[in-house]
Amino acid sequence: xxxxxxxxxxxxxxxxxxxxxxxxxxxxxxxxxxxxxxxxxxxxxxxxxxxxxxxxxxxxxxxxxxxxxxxxxxxxxxxxxxxxxxxxxxxxxxxxxxxxxxxxxxxxxxxxxxxxxxxxxxxxxxxxxxxxxxxxxxxxxxxxxxxxxxxxxxxxxxxxxxxxxxxxxxxxxxxxxxxxxxxxxxxxxxxxxxxxxxxxxxxxxxxxxxxxxxxxxxxxxxxxxxxxxxxxxxxxxxxxxxxxxxxxxxxxxxxxxxxxxxxxxxxxxxxxxxxxxxxxxxxxxxxxxxxxxxxxxxxxxxxxxxxxxxxxxxxxxxxxxxxxxxxxxxxxxxxxxxxxxxxxxxxxxxxxxxxxxxxxxx
Amino acid sequence: xxxxxxxxxxxxxxxxxxxxxxxxxxxxxxxxxxxxxxxxxxxxxxxxxxxxxxxxxxxxxxxxxxxxxxxxxxxxxxxxxxxxxxxxxxxxxxxxxxxxxxxxxxxxxxxxxxxxxxxxxxxxxxxxxxxxxxxxxxxxxxxxxxxxxxxxxxxxxxxxxxxxxxxxxxxxxxxxxxxxxxxxxxxxxxxxxxxxxxxxxxxxxxxxxxxxxxxxxxxxxxxxxxxxxxxxxxxxxxxxxxxxxxxxxxxxxxxxxxxxxxxxxxxxxxxxxxxxxxxxxxxxxxxxxxxxxxxxxxxxxxxxxxxxxxxxxxxxxxxxxxxxxxxxxxxxxxxxxxxxxxxxxxxxxxxxxxxxxxxxxx
Numbered sequence: 001x002x003x004x005x006x007x008x009x010x011x012x013x014x015x016x017x018x019x020x021x022x023x024x025x026x027x028x029x030x031x032x033x034x035x036x037x038x039x040x041x042x043x044x045x046x047x048x049x050x051x052x053x054x055x056x057x058x059x060x061x062x063x064x065x066x067x068x069x070x071x072x073x074x075x076x077x078x079x080x081x082x083x084x085x086x087x088x089x090x091x092x093x094x095x096x097x098x099x100x101x102x103x104x105x106x107x108x109x110x111x112x113x114x115x116x117x118x119x120x121x122x123x124x125x126x127x128x129x130x131x132x133x134x135x136x137x138x139x140x141x142x143x144x145x146x147x148x149x150x151x152x153x154x155x156x157x158x159x160x161x162x163x164x165x166x167x168x169x170x171x172x173x174x175x176x177x178x179x180x181x182x183x184x185x186x187x188x189x190x191x192x193x194x195x196x197x198x199x200x201x202x203x204x205x206x207x208x209x210x211x212x213x214x215x216x217x218x219x220x221x222x223x224x225x226x227x228x229x230x231x232x233x234x235x236x237x238x239x240x241x242x243x244x245x246x247x248x249x250x251x252x253x254x255x256x257x258x259x260x261x262x263x264x265x266x267x268x269x270x271x272x273x274x275x276x277x278x279x280x281x282x283x284x285x286x287x288x289x290x291x292x293x294x295x296x297x298x299x300x301x302x303x304x305x306x307x308x309x310x311x312x313x314x315x316x317x318x319x320x321x322x323x324x325x326x327x328x329x330x331x332x333x334x335x336x337x338x339x340x341x342x343x344x345x346x347x348x349x350x351x352x353x354x355x356x357x358x359x360x361x362x
Numbered sequence: 363x364x365x366x367x368x369x370x371x372x373x374x375x376x377x378x379x380x381x382x383x384x385x386x387x388x389x390x391x392x393x394x395x396x397x398x399x400x401x402x403x404x405x406x407x408x409x410x411x412x413x414x415x416x417x418x419x420x421x422x423x424x425x426x427x428x429x430x431x432x433x434x435x436x437x438x439x440x441x442x443x444x445x446x447x448x449x450x451x452x453x454x455x456x457x458x459x460x461x462x463x464x465x466x467x468x469x470x471x472x473x474x475x476x477x478x479x480x481x482x483x484x485x486x487x488x489x490x491x492x493x494x495x496x497x498x499x500x501x502x503x504x505x506x507x508x509x510x511x512x513x514x515x516x517x518x519x520x521x522x523x524x525x526x527x528x529x530x531x532x533x534x535x536x537x538x539x540x541x542x543x544x545x546x547x548x549x550x551x552x553x554x555x556x557x558x559x560x561x562x563x564x565x566x567x568x569x570x571x572x573x574x575x576x577x578x579x580x581x582x583x584x585x586x587x588x589x590x591x592x593x594x595x596x597x598x599x600x601x602x603x604x605x606x607x608x609x610x611x612x613x614x615x616x617x618x619x620x621x622x623x624x625x626x627x628x629x630x631x632x633x634x635x636x637x638x639x640x641x642x643x644x645x646x647x648x649x650x651x652x653x654x655x656x657x658x659x660x661x662x663x664x665x666x667x668x669x670x671x672x673x674x675x676x677x678x679x680x681x682x683x684x685x686x687x688x689x690x691x692x693x694x695x696x697x698x699x700x701x702x703x704x705x706x707x708x709x710x711x712x713x714x715x716x717x718x719x720x721x722x723x724x
Contacts, residue, residue, distance in 0.1 A: 046422035046457045046516070048523060051413050059498065059515060060408035063467035065505040095408045105425035105467070105511040136421065139511075143427040149467040149501075149511030153421060154408070161410060 015114050022110035029140060032114070036121040038101065038134035047136035049100050055155040057100075060091035066146040074189040077116045079211035080148070081123025083294075087245060088152035089131065089215035090296040094243040096162035097154030098220055101136035102128065104150055107143035120148070131217050160224050162300075167240035167259035171323040172307035176216050176298045177316045178209075178271040179248045180285055183292025185210025194279075202275035209273065213296040216243070222313045226306055241300040249290040249351045251299035252321075252329055259301075265321035265331045267346060268339035282340035290331070290351065377476050384472035391502060394476070398483040400463065400496035409498035411462050417517040419462075422453035428508040436551040439478045441573035442510070443485025445656075449607060450514035451493065451577035452658040456605040458524035459516035460582055463498035464490065466512055469505035482510070493579050522586050524662070529602035529621035533685040534669035538578050538660045539678045540571075540633040541610045542647055545654025547572025556641075564637035571635065575658040578605070584675045588668055603662035611652040611713045613661035614683075614691055621663075627683035627693045629708060630701035644702035652693070652713065 021029055051057060062084065064070060070080045085102060092099055104124065108117065121135070128134055136153075185206040188195050195203050227237055240259060244251045248270070252263050267286065276285045301323050302310065311317045321332075333346035340346070383391055413419060424446065426432060432442045447464060454461055466486065470479065483497070490496055498515075547568040550557050557565050589599055602621060606613045610632070614625050629648060638647045663685050664672070673679045683694075695708035702708070 046420045046453050046459070046514075048457065048518065049419040049421065051417075051419050053415055055413075057411040057413050057419060057462065057515065058408045059411065059463075059465055059513070061465040061467045061499055061501045061511075061513060063469055063501045063503045063511060065469055065503050067506075068504050091408050095410065097408070100419065101421075103421055103423040103513055105423045105513075107425055107427055107509060137423055139423045139425045141425045141427050141509075142430050143509060144429075144507055145505065147469060147503075147505060147509065149423075149425060151421070151423060151465055151467075151511075151513040152408075153419065153515075156410065 015118070019114045020110060021108050021112045021114060021117070024114050026140070029114075029117075032118070033106070033121065033138060033140060036125050036135055037138070038136055047101070047103070049136060049153065051100065051155050055157055056161075058092055058095050058097040058154040058156050059151060060088055061149065061151045062087050062091070063149040064147060074186060075211065077119035078123035078126070081120035082127040082212055084148050084150050085124045085127035086213050086215045086296055088150045089127070089217045090243045090245055092152050092154035093215055093217045093220055093298060094162060094241060095154070095156060096160045096220060096223060096239070097156040099131050099133045099217055100153040100155055101133055102150055102152045104135055104138040104148060106138065106140045107145070107147045108140065109144055109146065110142060112146060127215070160227055162223070162239050162241045164240055164242050164255050164258035166238045167255050167261050167301035167323045168238065169261055169323050169325045170303070171240070171301040172304045172319045173252065173263060173265065173321040173323060174300045174302065174307050174310060174317050175244070175248065175271065175320050176219050176300070176314060177295070178273045179244060179295045179297065180276050180289035180292050181206055181209030181273040182213060182294040183210075183288040184273070184276045184279070198275070198279045202278055205275045206273065210294070213294065215296050216298045219298055219314055222310065225313070226302075226310055237303070237306055239300055239302045239306070241298055244295050244297045244299050245293060247291045247293040248295070248299060250293070253351055255299065255301055256323070256327065256329055259323070260327070262324040262327040263321055263329045264324055265329070266335065267331045267333035268335040269318060269320040271316075271318050277340065282336065282342045282346055285340070286333075286336075286346055290349070377480070381476045382472060383470050383474045383476060383479070386476050388502070391476075394480070395468070395483060395500060395502060398487050398497055399500070400498055409463070409465070411498060411515065413462065413517050417519055418523075420454055420457050420459040420516040420518050421513060422450055423511065423513045424449050424453070425509060425511040436548060437573065439481035440485035440488070443482035444489040444574055446510050446512050447486045447489035448575050448577045448658055450512045451489070451579045452605045452607055454514050454516035455577055455579045455582055455660060456524060456603060457516070457518060458522045458582055458585060458601070459518040461493050461495040461579055462515040462517055463495055464512055464514045466497055466500040466510060468500065468502045469507070469509045470502065471506055471508070472504060474508060489577075522589055524585070524601050524603045526602060526604050526617050526620035528600045529617050529623050529663035529685045530600065531623055531685050531687045532665070533602070533663040534666045534681045535614065535625060535627065535683040535685060536662045536664065536669050536672060536679050537606070537610065537633065537682050538581050538662070538676060539657070540635045541606060541657045541659065542638050542651035542654050543568055543571030543635040544575060544656040545572075545650040546635070546638045546641070560637070560641045564640055567637045568635065572656070575656065577658050578660045581660055581676055584672065587675065588664075588672055599665070599668055601662055601664045601668070603660055606657050606659045606661050607655060609653045609655040610657070610661060612655070615713055617661065617663055618685070618689065618691055621685070622689070624686040624689040625683055625691045626686055627691070628697065629693045629695035630697040631680060631682040633678075633680050639702065644698065644704045644708055647702070648695075648698075648708055652711070
């Protein structure tokens with residue numbers, strides 16, 4: 001987003017909601033996009049940002065394409081922006097990093113309504129707001145289909161970096177929140193008839209989980225405190241982790257594969273949104289919790305004592321299992337009858353990577 | 363580009379050039395792309411990169427879309443990658459920054475040949491090589507059209523940042539190399555009949571300027587030395603500047619607009635590739651030099667003594683004019699008869715922003 005010093009006035013007010021990109025023109029579009037960014041950070045040809053002394057830069061990129069990652073049917077533009085930002089902030093959190101800012105590269109057909117862009121940018125801005133982050137740059141291009149490529153920038157003190165390859169047998173596996181809700185929300189949006197079976201409050205809750213996931217950048221401070229905690233100074237604190245953007249099963253499998261370990265997950269411990277239990281069978285709820293994806297929680301492996309401290313500090317966190325020497329990843333469902341309220345337990349599951357989310361899968 | 367520890371083998375050798383993305387599959391595609399990146403930098407969920415103490419982070423993003431920024435007709439895939447990287451490195455140079463690395467977000471239809479992607483990535487890698495930079499991360503997505511969003515990361519010591527708004531009347535205007543060649547090369551590629559009028563050596567030279575522009579990141583060390591030079595310690599050194607990616611005229615106009623100044627350019631001083639003089643009229647050569655764009659040189663404003671030092675250190679650099687109090691930007695062509703070998707001088711020109719490159723122009 002190059003500097004356009006002649007267009008510093010507040011352009012937001014002067015744009016009609018019925019205008020298209022072609023009608024607005026490139027210069028005014030750039031000025032409009034800049035009005036959503038941080039004027040302090042956006043430089044002439046590039047953004048210039050301070051970074052804390054002794055910290056490393058962390059960078060992650062995601063591209064979202066219309067009809068692949070979002071569609072008008074399931075994702076209003078404000079949510080498109082929010083989800084794009086959330087996915088990237090989640091990757092920063094998965095590295096143990098705090099945020100610096102994001103850049104947005106936007107591709108648009110000339111007939112794209114300006115109102116769509118404004119809502120996307122507002123969604124990005126609203127997602128960044130709780131973390132005091134802002135849009136620090138970007139680019140815009142003509143294209144036959146809409147897409148967003150977001151790059152998030154963060155920083156981490158080298159000792160606090162969260163890796164995937166350091167889970168140890170005996171570690172507790174902690175999730176920072178519930179799983180399955182995003183997939184359930186998507187199903188409700190795709191099949192509105194299903195929505196009628198569920199009360200409006202439950203329905204809204206699940207749709208909210210799909211359209212407005214909270215990236216766990218807010219957990220990073222908690223995790224950094226674990227490293228520093230006095231009570232733990234005698235222990236060797238290691239934290240392995242990643243986010244559950246491709247599903248809880250995928251996260252546990254990736255962590256185990258990178259660390260050369262296995263895991264046992266206790267099925268009844270996996271937090272699943274109550275609304276989902278009201279709507280689906282225990283089997284289906286478990287399937288969406290494991291394989292649904294896009295819940296954007298963190299899946300962390302750490303010594304049990306550290307895990308207890310973390311769960312005390314982060315109330316939504318739950319210990320769902322343990323890392324094992326044996327390399328396979330099992331879900332033990334022998335206590336699920338009680339947790340699901342069903343008559344019998346679910347069958348135990350052996351997790352495999354091939355059920356994970358793949359964009360190019362035939 | 364998330365870590366895929368199970369695919370660390372050299373996948374490059376095992377890919378057939380006739381395969382498509384769909385045939386290769388997402389996991390193997392990610393592994394292939396990773397083989398072009400820096401294994402030291404690519405982290406699990408994001409890249410982690412050191413940054414020099416006391417330096418600020420510089421970040422710039424460009425998106426390139428098929429049939430808007432490149433097409434099979436004019437840009438072989440190796441050049442698509444090169445040009446995308448060059449455009450971003452040029453933005454870093456325009457800020458006075460040195461490079462850290464780049465991320466690449468790729469959108470592809472499933473029938474895209476893997477060989478096309480390999481050549482794009484090789485082009486990016488080859489462009490980065492002289493600056494010891496590498497691909498540090500990225501993402502890949504299914505899309506109906508091919509596009510690349512590149513984010514370049516750099517660092518700058520705050521005192522060495524090049525801004526647009528600090529050009530002063532009396533400053534010399536320096537360009538780091540010739541202009542018009544990229545546009546001339548594009549014309550040759552679009553109209554092969556024209557090529558027949560020009561010898562093969564001239565033709566190749568102009569096409570090379572279009573397909574393989576050199577970003578002026580190599581000038582940054584020279585500019586930093588200017589700041590430090592003993593001979594200049596008595597002077598207040600300010601350097602205003604930007605790159606000429608949208609044309610030399612646009613760069614001078616933007617610098618003057620941001621600085622509240624004007625400029626006089628001496629037409630005969632603008633370096634134009636010799637091949638262009640052999641092919642086009644002096645008028646056409648001047649038009650392409652001023653408005654052609656994508657030459658990716660730097661346009662710098664600095665005190666005349668500093669400019670002389672810089673030109674001595676960077677032989678391709680030329681002083682082409684001076685910054686004025688009067689806010690208009692003129693090209694004085696009263697000495698162009700000699701430089702062009704034409705019978706008379708070109709008419710003087712008053713430059714205006716509306717002729718610059720606009721993607722959404724009707």
